[in-house]
Amino acid sequence: MLKHILTSAVFAGIAAGVFAAIINLWAVIPMVMEGELYESGARVHFASDGSPQSDAGSPSVLEEPSRHILPAAFSVVTFTGYAFLMIAGMALAERYGRSLSLRQGLIWGLCGFITFQLAPAMGMPPQLPATPGPEVGARQLWWLMTVVCTGAALGLIAFGRNAITALGAMALLFVPHIYGAPRLDTYFGFAAPELAAHFAGASLAATALTWTALGGACAWFWLKLQRD
Amino acid sequence: MKNDEIKVEAIAQNADATQADAGLMGIVGAIMLGALLLFSAGFAQATVMHESSHDMRHAMAFPCH
Numbered sequence: 001m002l003k004h005i006l007t008s009a010v011f012a013g014i015a016a017g018v019f020a021a022i023i024n025l026w027a028v029i030p031m032v033m034e035g036e037l038y039e040s041g042a043r044v045h046f047a048s049d050g051s052p053q054s055d056a057g058s059p060s061v062l063e064e065p066s067r068h069i070l071p072a073a074f075s076v077v078t079f080t081g082y083a084f085l086m087i088a089g090m091a092l093a094e095r096y097g098r099s100l101s102l103r104q105g106l107i108w109g110l111c112g113f114i115t116f117q118l119a120p121a122m123g124m125p126p127q128l129p130a131t132p133g134p135e136v137g138a139r140q141l142w143w144l145m146t147v148v149c150t151g152a153a154l155g156l157i158a159f160g161r162n163a164i165t166a167l168g169a170m171a172l173l174f175v176p177h178i179y180g181a182p183r184l185d186t187y188f189g190f191a192a193p194e195l196a197a198h199f200a201g202a203s204l205a206a207t208a209l210t211w212t213a214l215g216g217a218c219a220w221f222w223l224k225l226q227r228d
Numbered sequence: 229m230k231n232d233e234i235k236v237e238a239i240a241q242n243a244d245a246t247q248a249d250a251g252l253m254g255i256v257g258a259i260m261l262g263a264l265l266l267f268s269a270g271f272a273q274a275t276v277m278h279e280s281s282h283d284m285r286h287a288m289a290f291p292c293h
Contacts, residue, residue, distance in 0.1 A: 001250055001251045001253075001254035001255075002250070002253065002254035002257055002258075004254075005254050005255070005257075005258045006258070006261075009258060009262070020288075021284075024283075024284065024287040024288075028286075028287040029283050029287060032283050032286045032287060033283075035286075067283075068283070070280035070281065071280070071281060071282065071283040071284035071287075072284070074269045074280065074281035074284045074285075075284045075287075075288070077265055077268065077269040078265070078266065078269040078270060078284065078288060080262075080265055081261075081262045081263070081264075081265030081266035081269060081270075082262065082266070083262070084258045084259070084261050084262025084265065085258070085259060085262040085263070085266075087258060088255045088256075088258040088259045088262065091251070091254065091255050091258070092255050095251060095252075095255075117288075117289060120289065121289060124289075124291065125289075126286070126287075126289035127286065127289070127291075127292065128286070129286060133291075136273065136291055136292070136293055139291035140271055140291045143290075143291050203286075203287055203288070203289055204289075206287065207288060207289070
C-alpha cells in the first residue's frame with residue numbers, strides 16, 4: 001500500500017511539476033521578473049515628476065537561464081508534496097468504498113485548486129514582487145487555516161450524507177474569510193497595478209491548469225499501479 | 229475440527245486487520261511526507277531555501293517574504 005502510494009505520488013508529482021514549471025516559465029515568471037524591476041528601482045511608477053507612466057514589457061526568461069533551474073526543481077518538489085496529499089485522499093476515499101476514475105481525478109484536481117489556490121487568493125491574491133505585505137508568519141498561518149477549512153468543507157460536500165454536513169461545509173468555507181486575512185492598513189505597492197492584476201490572473205489560471213493535470217495524473221498512476 | 233475452523237477464521241480476520249492497519253499507515257505516512265515536502269518548498273524561511281524557490285513561490289502564491 002505504502003509502496004503504491006509512494007510510487008504513484010512521485011510519478012504524478014514529477015509530471016505535474018514539470019508541466020507547472022513550463023507553464024510558469026512561459027506565462028508567469030516573466031511577470032515576476034518584471035515586478036523585480038520595480039522592486040530594485042530599475043523601473044519606477046509614479047516617478048518624482050508625478051508621471052504615472054512606466055515602460056511595459058517583461059524581461060525574457062532566456063536572458064538568465066540558470067536562474068530558473070532551482071525554482072523549476074522546487075516546482076517538482078511542491079507538486080510531489082501535493083501529489084502525496086491527493087493520493088492519500090484518494091486511498092482514504094477508496095477505503096470507504098468510493099470509486100475512482102480518471103474523470104473523478106480531474107475533479108479532485110479542481111478541488112485541490114480551489115483549496116490551495118483559489119480560496120487563499122480571496123484574502124491574499126498571488127503577490128507580485130514589489131508588493132509589501134504584512135508579516136509573513138501571520139500570512140502563512142492564515143493560508144494554512146484557509147487550506148484546512150476549505151479542504152475539510154469540500155470533503156464534506158463530496159462525501160457527506162446529509163443536510164447537516166452540507167451546512168457545516170458552508171460554514172467552514174466562510175470561516176477564514178469572515179475572520180479575514182492579515183492586511184496592511186495602507187496600500188504600499190509600487191509596481192504598476194496593471195502588472196499586479198495580470199500577474200494574479202495568470203498565476204491563478206496557471207495553477208488551475210496544473211492542479212487539474214495533477215488530479216488526472218494522480219488518478220491515472222494510482223489506478224494503473226493497482227491494476228498491474 | 230470445529231476448533232480448527234475457528235482458528236483459521238481468527239487468523240484470517242487478524243490478517244485483514246493487519247492489512248487495514250498497513251493501509252492506514254500508508255495513508256498517514258503519505259500525508260506526513262507530503263506536508264514535509266510542502267513545508268520545505270513553500271514555507272521554510274531559511275535564506276537559501278527562500279532564494280532558490282523564490283520565483284516558484286511567487287508563481288504558486290505561497291506567502292513569500
